[in-house]
Amino acid sequence: MRVGMFLNYAGGFREAADEVAELERSGVDLVAVPEAYSFDAVSQLGFLAARTSTITLASGILQLYTRTPTLTAMTAAGLDYVSDGRFELGIGASGPQVIEGFHGVRYDAPLARTREIVEICRMTWRREPVVHEGAKYRIPLPEGEGTGLGKPLKLINHPVRDRIPITIASLGPKSVEQTAEIADGWLPMFFHPERAGEVWGSALAAGAAKRADDLAPLDVFASPALAITDHPEAVLPLVKPQLALYVGGMGARGRNFYNDLIASYGFEAEAALIQDLYLDGRREEAVAAVPDELVRAVSLIGPASYVAERIAAFRAAGVTTLAVTPLARNSAERIALMTGFRSLVG
Numbered sequence: 001m002r003v004g005m006f007l008n009y010a011g012g013f014r015e016a017a018d019e020v021a022e023l024e025r026s027g028v029d030l031v032a033v034p035e036a037y038s039f040d041a042v043s044q045l046g047f048l049a050a051r052t053s054t055i056t057l058a059s060g061i062l063q064l065y066t067r068t069p070t071l072t073a074m075t076a077a078g079l080d081y082v083s084d085g086r087f088e089l090g091i092g093a094s095g096p097q098v099i100e101g102f103h104g105v106r107y108d109a110p111l112a113r114t115r116e117i118v119e120i121c122r123m124t125w126r127r128e129p130v131v132h133e134g135a136k137y138r139i140p141l142p143e144g145e146g147t148g149l150g151k152p153l154k155l156i157n158h159p160v161r162d163r164i165p166i167t168i169a170s171l172g173p174k175s176v177e178q179t180a181e182i183a184d185g186w187l188p189m190f191f192h193p194e195r196a197g198e199v200w201g202s203a204l205a206a207g208a209a210k211r212a213d214d215l216a217p218l219d220v221f222a223s224p225a226l227a228i229t230d231h232p233e234a235v236l237p238l239v240k241p242q243l244a245l246y247v248g249g250m251g252a253r254g255r256n257f258y259n260d261l262i263a264s265y266g267f268e269a270e271a272a273l274i275q276d277l278y279l280d281g282r283r284e285e286a287v288a289a290v291p292d293e294l295v296r297a298v299s300l301i302g303p304a305s306y307v308a309e310r311i312a313a314f315r316a317a318g319v320t321t322l323a324v325t326p327l328a329r330n331s332a333e334r335i336a337l338m339t340g341f342r343s344l345v346g
Contacts, residue, residue, distance in 0.1 A: 121166065
């Protein structure tokens with residue numbers, strides 16, 4: 001099982017990069033840089049590539065809609081080059097609030113777009129002339145839709161690898177099935193090890209049955225909050241605002257992937273209440289409505305012995321990469337926390 005973390009650079013990216021270099025020395029395997037509507041992830045990953053030498057660097061995630069497929073492929077190849085083959089491409093659909101609200105791009109057909117982007121990326125990295133005729137992307141642009149001067153081109157540079165790992169963030173049954181079929185890794189959110197099998201098991205099995213022989217077994221990510229503490233009751237509330245935001249605020253009633261997920265875990269009434277409170281503007285009440293039981297299920301918070309038990313539960317559920325969000329007040333505490341976590345994972 002790999003040990004990783006999602007990078008929080010709210011305190012300054014240069015300071016975060018210093019921290020990642022220290023985490024590398026302490027044995028952390030991977031760091032993922034998110035990209036929501038903050039600074040772009042690519043410039044930060046390039047900076048980290050220059051400051052590190054062994055740690056795997058991942059985008060967590062690049063949205064499907066904000067770059068052309070070939071630009072995504074070029075970017076991944078460039079990051080793999082400057083990191084000497086240490087980059088993993090994490091992609092995902094994000095949601096209409098970000099895609100339409102921040103980027104002004106229509107949010108449509110995430111399944112079709114994901115499959116086509118993966119195909120185009122791998123074609124580009126093999127340095128084949130990029131020719132693709134899909135439902136969402138047509139390369140070169142067909143005659144009559146542009147100047148008519150487009151022609152098939154291939155990547156000028158020779159990539160470090162012609163098969164950069166692609167991890168897809170997905171939650172719904174159809175998207176998880178497709179991920180298990182075509183991706184190198186799968187990044188769900190709010191992974192509940194005791195319920196994951198009943199929620200996603202059939203979709204993962206259906207996708208695995210169609211998986212190409214040249215793909216290694218699926219790398220399954222989980223991204224729990226982490227705190228090794230003898231006083232978990234003081235830390236559990238720190239996780240609730242994020243859960244309330246996603247379960248309550250990321251979407252409308254009837255169109256919220258995260259709300260559907262938490263309901264499928266057996267928290268249907270709680271998910272509905274959180275959403276009602278959040279959408280009614282009663283956010284503090286929505287946060288308070290997040291049950292401790294849910295926080296414990298999707299997090300690693302407690303004494304070292306308890307965290308070790310939960311790590312075993314995640315491993316038994318098929319998780320192969322634990323990319324945590326460490327709950328610490330400063331860099332020194334995060335480094336100490338991740339070092340202790342590394343020793344627990346083994």
